[in-house]
Amino acid sequence: MAGVSVNPAQLRLSAGGKSQLQQIGPLLITHWGLSGPAVLKLSAWGARVLHESRYQAKLLINWLPDLPQEQVREKVLAVKDEWGKKAIALHRGVDLPHRLWQYIIARAGITTEDRWAEISSKTLNQLVQELTQGQYLINGKGAFKEEFVTCGGVNLKEVNFKTMESRLVPGLYFAGEILDIDGVTGGFNFQSAWTTGYLAGLAMATND
Ligand SMILES: Cc1cc2nc3c(=O)[nH]c(=O)nc-3n(C[C@H](O)[C@H](O)[C@H](O)COP(=O)(O)OP(=O)(O)OC[C@H]3O[C@@H](n4cnc5c(N)ncnc54)[C@H](O)[C@@H]3O)c2cc1C
Incomplete structure (x- = not known):
């Protein structure tokens, strides 16, 4: 069928x-x-x-x-x-x-x-x-x-969403699939990966 x-x-x-x-x-x-x-x-x-x-x-x-x-x-x-x-x-x-x-x-x-x-x-x-x-x-x-996308991942409570830095391990940053975020298909997962990647990259580049 x-x-x-x-x-x-x-x-x-x-x-x-x-x-x-x-x-x-x-x-x-x-x-x-x-x-x-x-x-x-x-x-x-x-x-x-x-x-x-x-x-x-x-x-x-x-x-x-x-x-x-x-x-x-x-x-x-x-x-x-x-x-x-x-x-x-x-x-x-x-x-x-x-x-x-x-x-x-x-x-x-x-x-x-x-x-x-x-x-x-x-x-x-x-x-x-x-x-x-x-x-x-x-x-x-x-x-x-x-x-298509995996459920589960790093607990969001353990991440600072302004910088994507771990609240438990300073200097460790997360982006994309590794986070406990899974959207329905249609672009939400790409968006999440790009947004968190951008924030993490920016924070790492500007971190003294
Ligand atoms: C078939 C399929 C269809 C999808 N369709 C959609 C869709 O329509 N819309 C949507 O929003 N999402 C979709 N997704 C989900 C989306 O692709 C992912 O959520 C998104 O790509 C996650 O981005 P990421 O950068 O976190 O991980 P990834 O895109 O998986 O990137 C991780 C990268 O790290 C590399 N890597 C892994 N280990 C190492 C290592 N040790 N050293 C160096 N590099 C390493 C990998 O090779 C890979 O390039 C789909 C996924 C699949 C599999």
Whole structure:
């Protein structure tokens, strides 16, 4: 499904049994998994809980967040009534890319030959569940250096932000990624690196 995108999708992250972070926005399926602005933001806000849970977490995806679950069910039932003799794989009735629809129905236990009239209410419930809160397991994280920006770093309380000098070790200056600053992608990390680099450089050059 690489290249398939859905906008908006709603994502909910449950890590360590205590976190319920969520994001709504564009989701992109790549050759290695899920990406796109909603995924990157969720991964940024969830960085610490994901780390604490050793990257074992659950991701719930609502592929149709514009509709309440009941309306999704009504829509699916209407398609079943209208297109009883048609193959489910080819007549989807909801606004999702074809390849994604085929993947979702397979997860609900529907084969490419199954026709709408043939599916039981249990399978129909399963389909609605997959469409509105499909569960995906997160098991581990990407390889080192694949990440865009790293969460964590030198504690900001230990740094004088006028000069970027350490409050603990005089004469030691910090800038960029080494600080505990991580912005969403879009230029904020570059800006932080440039600004802190400028301040540190200026302070070091003028320090007697
Ligand atoms: C794929 C990718 C996409 C990104 N996209 C964005 C984006 O769209 N917007 C955004 O804002 N941010 C983005 N970032 C994040 C941004 O690039 C970093 O936050 C920023 O570059 C950090 O700057 P820095 O100077 O602190 O560190 P770096 O840019 O990592 O620079 C550190 C430098 O130190 C050198 N170095 C390391 N060890 C030593 C050593 N022992 N001796 C001498 N030199 C050493 C390294 O070779 C490197 O040149 C992206 C990052 C990645 C990886």
